[in-house]
Amino acid sequence: MSLTSVWCEPDLTAQGRQVGWIRVEHSVHRSAYGTIAIPFAVFANGEGPTILLMAGSHGDEYEGQLALTRLVRSLDVSRIRGRILVLPAANLPAVVAGQRTSPLDGGNLNRSFGDHYTDTPTGQIAAFIAEELLPLCDVMLDLHSGGSSLRHLSCSYADLSCDPVMAARTFAALEAMNAPLSWAQAGIPAAPVAGRAALRKGVMHLSGEFGGGGALNAADLNVAERCIYRLLDHLGILEMAAEWRAEIATRFVFNTQAHFTYAPGEGVFEPLAAPGDVVEKGQAAGWIHRPERPEDAPVALHFASDGIVAVTRAMGRCLPGDCLFHLLEETPRAAVLAGIKALK
Numbered sequence: 072m073s074l075t076s077v078w079c080e081p082d083l084t085a086q087g088r089q090v091g092w093i094r095v096e097h098s099v100h101r102s103a104y105g106t107i108a109i110p111f112a113v114f115a116n117g118e119g120p121t122i123l124l125m126a127g128s129h130g131d132e133y134e135g136q137l138a139l140t141r142l143v144r145s146l147d148v149s150r151i152r153g154r155i156l157v158l159p160a161a162n163l164p165a166v167v168a169g170q171r172t173s174p175l176d177g178g179n180l181n182r183s184f185g186d187h188y189t190d191t192p193t194g195q196i197a198a199f200i201a202e203e204l205l206p207l208c209d210v211m212l213d214l215h216s217g218g219s220s221l222r223h224l225s226c227s228y229a230d231l232s233c234d235p236v237m238a239a240r241t242f243a244a245l246e247a248m249n250a251p252l253s254w255a256q257a258g259i260p261a262a263p264v265a266g267r268a269a270l271r272k273g274v275m276h277l278s279g280e281f282g283g284g285g286a287l288n289a290a291d292l293n294v295a296e297r298c299i300y301r302l303l304d305h306l307g308i309l310e311m312a313a314e315w316r317a318e319i320a321t322r323f324v325f326n327t328q329a330h331f332t333y334a335p336g337e338g339v340f341e342p343l344a345a346p347g348d349v350v351e352k353g354q355a356a357g358w359i360h361r362p363e364r365p366e367d368a369p370v371a372l373h374f375a376s377d378g379i380v381a382v383t384r385a386m387g388r389c390l391p392g393d394c395l396f397h398l399l400e401e402t403p404r405a406a407v408l409a410g411i412k413a414l415k
């Protein structure tokens with residue numbers, strides 16, 4: 072793959088405010104020399120850290136897209152110290168389709184950051200972000216939600232990395248974001264997600280899940296904006312407004328594979344727990360019904376772990392293997408710090 076098929080119109084070395092496009096060549100029947108024009112804003116003012124703010128990696132996750140759109144329109148560049156790169160609609164074809172994946176190639180941008188990039192529009196976008204933008208950055212904040220198929224409790228998220236210095240800095244930033252749930256995940260993600268690319272480039276990775284169910288939720292948008300502006304303040308890039316200053320109680324959480332409940336068969340999913348509920352291992356989680364075979368008994372579901380219900384499936388019908396619940400397990404702040412201290 073040649074990176075010359077993707078280029079950036081804003082000047083990444085310039086000071087001031089620029090709003091333009093990253094262009095990905097896309098030669099098709101109706102547009103032989105066409106491009107995918109991905110909106111990209113650059114705010115630069117003097118010395119200071121560089122952060123990449125990204126949303127729309129998944130097109131059906133709206134809170135981050137709107138938070139960054141508002142930021143692009145409202146941010147006064149003279150108030151910042153350092154540089155803010157903004158991608159409010161990172162996988163643009165997915166964003167305009169309102170879909171998780173790109174209608175052009177089926178690509179899931181947040182599963183395209185492996186050690187090799189595919190020669191598809193989604194793969195080229197991932198390559199440009201990882202190989203051209205991340206090397207300029209100190210920090211990345213990637214905003215997500217549950218999308219169309221999942222409802223997700225609002226939470227901040229961080230991949231702490233295996234490096235003790237990076238892990239301590241990342242946890243401090245996560246704590247500064249002060250979301251109601253602060254999800255600190257040890258190590259480096261195994262999946263080809265953006266966090267893996269960020270840590271590969273030595274960039275602090277922060278993220279968050281803010282709502283879902285295929286809709287924009289005002290309360291989740293508020294948490295997303297809280298995380299953005301408190302992080303910018305923590306990094307010394309932009310002093311936060313008074314509305315974000317008051318601290319709220321947060322719970323530190325993590326997950327393991329035992330925290331997921333998957334559909335064992337096809338049918339209609341009836342949940343017996345809602346986001347925010349605290350559940351126990353073995354507790355009844357829900358039922359799978361088969362209206363198409365009314366004499367079949369429903370299949371009972373049980374939680375495989377204790378935890379806080381962070382995710383429920385938002386769609387009624389399910390197929391075998393669909394995620395129905397995802398729990399997060401609370402852990403003391405001291406336990407997270409002890410885990411970081413144990414890193415060598």
Ligand SMILES: [Zn+2]
Nearest residue numbers: 129132215216
């Ligand atoms: Zn997402």
